Amino acid sequence: MRRTRALYKTVVVHLRKSRNISNYEYRIKIMDRKKIIYLIIFVSFICLILSVKVNINTYQDYIQSTGKTRALFGLSELKFSYKYYFGIISLIGFIVSVNYLRKKENRLLVSIAILISILATIISFFRIWRIFI
Numbered sequence: 001m002r003r004t005r006a007l008y009k010t011v012v013v014h015l016r017k018s019r020n021i022s023n024y025e026y027r028i029k030i031m032d033r034k035k036i037i038y039l040i041i042f043v044s045f046i047c048l049i050l051s052v053k054v055n056i057n058t059y060q061d062y063i064q065s066t067g068k069t070r071a072l073f074g075l076s077e078l079k080f081s082y083k084y085y086f087g088i089i090s091l092i093g094f095i096v097s098v099n100y101l102r103k104k105e106n107r108l109l110v111s112i113a114i115l116i117s118i119l120a121t122i123i124s125f126f127r128i129w130r131i132f133i
Contacts, residue, residue, distance in 0.1 A: 041112060044116040
């Protein structure tokens, strides 16, 4: 037990000397990074759900349209252009997640965040509703 404490104290002393931060501040920084990763996962998942909802609404409008409206559906699809904002939000989450992966922070959580962000970005920027036809 004493050996572990001595090792812990040397690590803390080394961190204090090298970074001029206290042990408490160092633990907070690690916790903040974990919270940011969880936030990225949550926000990307919400963007994924909203993007799927927008694609379903677009598909329903396409099915209900007829003739000329269907031929010019690209113009009536513009009312759903807010879905690109969801893609931008998930793209920002992807960039932050890749940055954390490069810093070797909690690889499992960061990998999950990257996968969900990529999926949300793809669904936001591509017209997935055409697959339903």
